[in-house]
Amino acid sequence: FTGEAPLKARFLSNAKEYDDDIGACTWSFTRDGENEPFLKRFDKDIDYDFNEAGAFMVGLYVTYTDKNNKDHVLEYEYEPFQISISESTLKVPNAFSPNDDGINDYFNVYEVKSIISFSAAIYNRWGQQLYKWGIDQMDCENCGWDGTYNGSPVKEGVYFVIVEALGADGIKYNVRKAVNLLRGYTEEMSK
Numbered sequence: 749f750t751g752e753a754p755l756k757a758r759f760l761s762n763a764k765e766y767d768d769d770i771g772a773c774t775w776s777f778t779r780d781g782e783n784e785p786f787l788k789r790f791d792k793d794i795d796y797d798f799n800e801a802g803a804f805m806v807g808l809y810v811t812y813t814d815k816n817n818k819d820h821v822l823e824y825e826y827e828p829f830q831i832s833i834s835e836s837t838l839k840v841p842n843a844f845s846p847n848d849d850g851i852n853d854y855f856n857v858y859e860v861k862s863i864i865s866f867s868a869a870i871y872n873r874w875g876q877q878l879y880k881w882g883i884d885q886m887d888c889e890n891c892g893w894d895g896t897y898n899g900s901p902v903k904e905g906v907y908f909v910i911v912e913a914l915g916a917d918g919i920k921y922n923v924r925k926a927v928n929l930l931r932g933y934t935e936e937m938s939k
Contacts, residue, residue, distance in 0.1 A: 752916070753798055753916030757796050770811070777789075860886055883888065904930060906926050907928075
């Protein structure tokens with residue numbers, strides 16, 4: 749399985765209980781290239797949040813012990829499977845055109861992968877914060893700054909964005925740059 753952080757995963761053992769047997773599950777999580785697991789869990793079914801980039805091997809070992817004869821043991825080790833979490837990426841544009849044409853009407857980050865914390869804010873040239881958003885509004889359609897302040901459109905011109913984010917691979921994104929708000933710009937003008 750390949751995904752990006754944060755990745756919430758649920759692991760189900762599907763281990764069956766038998767009349768005379770007691771089943772015990774051992775889940776192990778190992779980073780690719782390492783021999784020893786960094787985590788072991790002993791529940792039948794578990795949840796785990798992957799918040800780091802890299803490859804991880806997840807294995808399941810089930811032991812059945814007979815209730816009447818503790819020396820009678822059946823053991824099953826299942827083939828481990830790999831989960832790969834992508835490295836982080838995050839891009840910040842330098843312009844947008846909130847003119848209700850359905851193209852670039854919101855200012856937001858894009859090409860976002862494996863970002864585990866995020867905050868961003870837009871400021872005018874006097875340092876007044878006009879808009880702020882977090883990880884729940886990152887890289888989605890119709891999310892981000894729409895070029896308004898307190899419900900009214902701001903003037904066309906240059907504004908400033910500050911983005912602070914952390915990737916699952918430990919990369920810190922500290923972006924401070926100018927943003928051009930272009931109300932009269934349309935897709936036809938770029939041709």
